[in-house]
Amino acid sequence: MALFNNLHDVGTALSDILRDRINPMLEVLPGPPLQNPTGTAEAIRVTLLWITPQPTHRNDPWEPRPNGQLTPPPLSLSGFYLTTAYGTTPANDPQQAYNLLGEVLRVFDAEPRIRLPDPAAAVGNGAIGITLVPTAADLMEKVYTPLQMPHRPWALFEVGPIQLVSRLQPGPEPALVHPGGIRLGQLTVGAPPEIESILPSPAGVGGRIRIDARYTGAAQAVRIGSEEIAAAAFVLAEPSGPIVLTLPPAVDAGEYDVSLRVAGTWSRPATLTIRDATVSSADAPAQLVHSVAADLVIDGRALAATTAVFAWPNAGVTSPADVATLAPGAVAATQVTVSAAALTALAGRDMRLALRVSTHRFTPFIRLRFTP
Structure with missing residues (x-):
């Protein structure tokens, strides 16, 4: 959801983005x-x-x-924006109007969800979605009858969620002491859980992560920012072992505090950085172990340029011979496959793996234990 001070800022942001994506010299303005x-x-x-x-x-x-x-919640709206295009002369107008409208459609088809503030738009904060509204004859009548103008090449977009800052004042600050004094419930003594590492770091939007932690008992939930993920939604391969979970859609690109709850107690937060889907990243394996007798499939984003997979011991590298270079068998934008034949030397070892996506660029490493 994107937060704005007023509705005009929404049209300004959309106009700035279109101008930036189509032609910086083009006259794109909010208005009738x-x-x-x-x-x-x-x-x-x-x-x-x-x-x-x-x-x-x-x-x-x-x-x-x-x-x-x-603090009062913002007003949440959906806005419907008509986009019209214009040429310069009677002969040029139809052609350029159609061309410009096509460019608008291409921009919002390629970027249906835009993170604000954008380098081209200084107003707004948060993610906003732009959806093309299907057109029918009755919709055309509803649009053009109130405008009282000749027909133009146009498209209608639903934009939202739009949030406007509330005019209500925040509530009073709470008292320092709870009315009636402090009342303690039943006390228990035990060590709180502690997160040791989160892999990969950074992770990709919507990707899978692995949380290694020290705790005793059953993990109850993981909190990422304001999103709480119940134990039913993640994988526990063994008691008190690493936790594997998929990032929920509400967790967008940015930095978040991550905490683990065990026996009603939350751990101290660890920091997780999440990158946009256009940045190359690999997902943590869904299982903690993999047999070298089977092909290894690594999921992720923006992996089409992968040229090699590097593997080295999780305990550390003592010599160049510890690093294995694996040639990928099949490469796609969201998946890289390493054949079983290339994995033979990794049997019985706990390894870190990273994908090379260009000469000097690698994905953040993931961790996987290989078995015969």
């Missing part, structure tokens, strides 16, 4: 469609037609700050 279709310059107009509330956010509760003070 042009009455004169043939002006002195080619142009695009981004027009807000109507807005609707986001039904899932109608009753959002007040949000607590770290000091306990409550």
